[in-house]
Amino acid sequence: MIFRPRSIRVRLTVWYASVLAVILAAFSVAVYALVRGSLLHEVEERAQSSCAVLEGLVTDEPMDPDEIEEHAIVTLFALEQEGVPTHVSAGWTQHGLPPPAHFAGGLGARRWVSQSGSVFSIARATTEGSHPLAILVAIDETPAREHLRTLALVLLLGFPVAIAAAIVGGSLLAKRALAPVGAMAEAAARITTDRLSDRLPIENPDDEFGRLAAVFNQTLARLQDGFERLRRFTADASHELRTPLTALRSVGEVALRSPDFHDRCRDTVASMLEESARLTELVDGLLTLTRESTQAFRARFAPVDLAQLAREVAELFKPLAEERGQRLDTRIEATALIRSDRSTVRQALVNLVDNALAYTPRGGSIRIQVGGDDGEIVVAVVDDGPGIAAEHHARIFERFYRVDPARARSHGGAGLGLAIARWAVELNDGRIELDSHPGAGSTFRIVWSRAPGAGTATVTHESPHSTAGGPP
Amino acid sequence: MRILVVEDERKVGRALETGLAAEGFEVTLAQTGEEGFYLANAQTFDLLVLDVMLPGHDGLEILATLRKRGVQSPVLLLTARDALEDRVLGRDAGADDYLVKPFAFVELLARIRALLRRGRLDQVIKLKLADLELDLVLRRAMRGGQLLPLTVREFDLLEYLLRNQGHVVSREMLARDVWKEGDRVGSFDNVVDVHVGRLRKKLDEPFRLRLLHTVRGLGFLLSEQP
Numbered sequence: 001m002i003f004r005p006r007s008i009r010v011r012l013t014v015w016y017a018s019v020l021a022v023i024l025a026a027f028s029v030a031v032y033a034l035v036r037g038s039l040l041h042e043v044e045e046r047a048q049s050s051c052a053v054l055e056g057l058v059t060d061e062p063m064d065p066d067e068i069e070e071h072a073i074v075t076l077f078a079l080e081q082e083g084v085p086t087h088v089s090a091g092w093t094q095h096g097l098p099p100p101a102h103f104a105g106g107l108g109a110r111r112w113v114s115q116s117g118s119v120f121s122i123a124r125a126t127t128e129g130s131h132p133l134a135i136l137v138a139i140d141e142t143p144a145r146e147h148l149r150t151l152a153l154v155l156l157l158g159f160p161v162a163i164a165a166a167i168v169g170g171s172l173l174a175k176r177a178l179a180p181v182g183a184m185a186e187a188a189a190r191i192t193t194d195r196l197s198d199r200l201p202i203e204n205p206d207d208e209f210g211r212l213a214a215v216f217n218q219t220l221a222r223l224q225d226g227f228e229r230l231r232r233f234t235a236d237a238s239h240e241l242r243t244p245l246t247a248l249r250s251v252g253e254v255a256l257r258s259p260d261f262h263d264r265c266r267d268t269v270a271s272m273l274e275e276s277a278r279l280t281e282l283v284d285g286l287l288t289l290t291r292e293s294t295q296a297f298r299a300r301f302a303p304v305d306l307a308q309l310a311r312e313v314a315e316l317f318k319p320l321a322e323e324r325g326q327r328l329d330t331r332i333e334a335t336a337l338i339r340s341d342r343s344t345v346r347q348a349l350v351n352l353v354d355n356a357l358a359y360t361p362r363g364g365s366i367r368i369q370v371g372g373d374d375g376e377i378v379v380a381v382v383d384d385g386p387g388i389a390a391e392h393h394a395r396i397f398e399r400f401y402r403v404d405p406a407r408a409r410s411h412g413g414a415g416l417g418l419a420i421a422r423w424a425v426e427l428n429d430g431r432i433e434l435d436s437h438p439g440a441g442s443t444f445r446i447v448w449s450r451a452p453g454a455g456t457a458t459v460t461h462e463s464p465h466s467t468a469g470g471p472p
Numbered sequence: 473m474r475i476l477v478v479e480d481e482r483k484v485g486r487a488l489e490t491g492l493a494a495e496g497f498e499v500t501l502a503q504t505g506e507e508g509f510y511l512a513n514a515q516t517f518d519l520l521v522l523d524v525m526l527p528g529h530d531g532l533e534i535l536a537t538l539r540k541r542g543v544q545s546p547v548l549l550l551t552a553r554d555a556l557e558d559r560v561l562g563r564d565a566g567a568d569d570y571l572v573k574p575f576a577f578v579e580l581l582a583r584i585r586a587l588l589r590r591g592r593l594d595q596v597i598k599l600k601l602a603d604l605e606l607d608l609v610l611r612r613a614m615r616g617g618q619l620l621p622l623t624v625r626e627f628d629l630l631e632y633l634l635r636n637q638g639h640v641v642s643r644e645m646l647a648r649d650v651w652k653e654g655d656r657v658g659s660f661d662n663v664v665d666v667h668v669g670r671l672r673k674k675l676d677e678p679f680r681l682r683l684l685h686t687v688r689g690l691g692f693l694l695s696e697q698p
Binding site for chain 1: 481483484486487488490491494552573574575576577578640651660662663666667669670687688689690
């Protein structure tokens with residue numbers, strides 16, 4: 001399996017540390033090899049130069065080997081003539097170096113490891129003449145090797161320290177370099193269709209992140225432009241529709257009032273007026289949805305008593321429910337105050353209840369519930385109607401979306417009720433949810449999270465009680 | 473009563489002219505702002521119905537100028553919905569009331585009557601129609617000597633119908649004035665219908681003379697004659 005950390009920061013750090021580790025390892029090996037080569041070569045050269053010095057001492061102006069030893073010109077040496085050692089220095093013997101015959105044959109440097117583990121570099125020279133004298137000089141390599149060991153130790157110990165430093169440094173660097181990405185992601189997450197005017201901050205327009213943010217901002221601008229044009233079009237179209245609607249209505253209504261108007265025509269005109277009323281409702285709904293919202297409404301935000309609002313809406317629709325043989329009641333589990341625009345919250349609730357009344361059959365029941373806990377405040381409209389299949393849930397809040405076109409038409413609604421409900425809830429910083437299964441009724445919920453931004457909200461729990469209503 | 477209607481939409485203007493004339497008003501129709509301004513200056517009207525034309529605020533400018541010149545007649549503005557600005561500007565310019573397009577003709581009539589009545593607001597304590605009597609102080613409805621068992625809402629509804637007796641009231645008027653519902657939803661008309669139906673049951677069913685009538689396409693009418 002390939003190691004694929006999810007964070008770019010971790011990935012960058014791993015790469016950085018790995019590359020550094022390879023470079024450092026290669027560098028360490030190279031340094032060690034170079035130093036080792038040069039140190040040992042130096043020892044060999046010393047052995048050879050000592051050998052040459054000794055050769056001079058014993059041939060040109062012969063000097064007694066004991067004297068040489070005494071003056072410590074060369075301490076480890078052995079002389080041999082025709083296979084017989086003529087002189088072996090005290091140090092040579094002391095270090096347990098083998099007799100010169102051991103190194104017979106060949107010239108140049110050799111190595112010998114003593115029993116104690118010391119390594120000696122051996123140089124051998126032979127004098128000229130009829131009775132050549134073999135000269136052997138040994139130089140202890142121990143000091144050089146100790147230097148090498150120290151170097152290796154430094155390199156080995158330094159390696160993990162350097163890698164650790166690389167990880168920390170790399171991670172910090174990556175964090176610093178990636179900080180704009182985090183800021184951009186946060187800013188982008190805050191941008192919703194309601195706040196398309198927000199833009200990503202650009203710290204440096206010339207670096208890669210700056211360019212990315214600029215491109216993203218351009219996309220946002222186009223998106224905002226598209227949304228704005230759609231909104232304007234809907235608003236303009238709705239406004240333009242008002243003029244013919246006004247004429248249609250005025251002409252029809254005035255005609256209906258005329259006493260000499262034929263009775264058969266009266267029905268026709270009345271029916272046309274009913275349709276024009278539907279059209280007016282549709283145009284009103286569309287205009288509501290295009291209302292440039294947030295700022296103007298936020299100005300009117302004030303604490304709204306949701307329990308009282310629920311009772312009020314229930315009271316409003318109770319006669320209608322009774323007439324249709326439905327039961328409409330409220331269940332107040334908590335009294336909740338939420339800072340919001342009362343008229344739009346009420347509109348959302350009214351639309352949900354209206355929807356529930358329309359789709360719940362005779363004998364069914366609809367309940368408005370107000371509840372909440374530490375995290376959320378919930379106003380729910382629960383019905384025991386036919387329920388809504390899951391495939392419709394995602395789209396049910398879209399304008400003009402109908403679960404069953406044939407049925408909806410007979411209900412006569414404009415198909416905007418739930419869209420307006422969602423618009424109104426989102427305007428008040430809440431969210432709207434649907435929980436429904438075919439045959440198991442539907443629950444529409446308006447939910448406010450008690451996040452710091454959601455405004456001041458207080459919930460007081462009451463002993464659950466219901467106010468019953470419905471057919472006597 | 474002379475009414476000047478300034479409305480650039482020809483069909484709307486003609487319909488208002490016909491409808492208002494049928495109600496016994498003497499109507500002058502102006503189809504442009506200039507014409508309206510000229511007429512309002514030259515003649516005296518008891519009331520002006522002024523369309524706030526969408527391009528620009530011609531209607532408002534005309535109104536402000538007329539007020540500056542000392543024209544005192546009450547002015548009813550016809551405005552596009554949601555143009556909150558229009559309402560505020562309209563009030564500043566000297567309008568007495570406004571109506572949102574598309575409006576119900578019966579509501580226009582009601583507003584016009586209300587504006588013409590202004591100044592002599594009669595503080596009635598009893599409203600009457602045939603053998604129906606509403607005591608506004610005791611909040612008691614009697615018909616033919618019997619007490620009608622009305623709910624609070626039904627009483628308010630009956631009071632509103634009685635105040636507009638002989639005139640058709642639209643469902644919109646009831647929703648706004650009796651229920652105080654500004655933004656209506658589809659089924660709110662049904663809510664109104666349910667209450668009217670219940671009121672009718674209590675008000676008319678036990679008696680021979682029907683007082684509460686449904687006028688299809690327009691609304692409801694409380695009257696001795698349908």
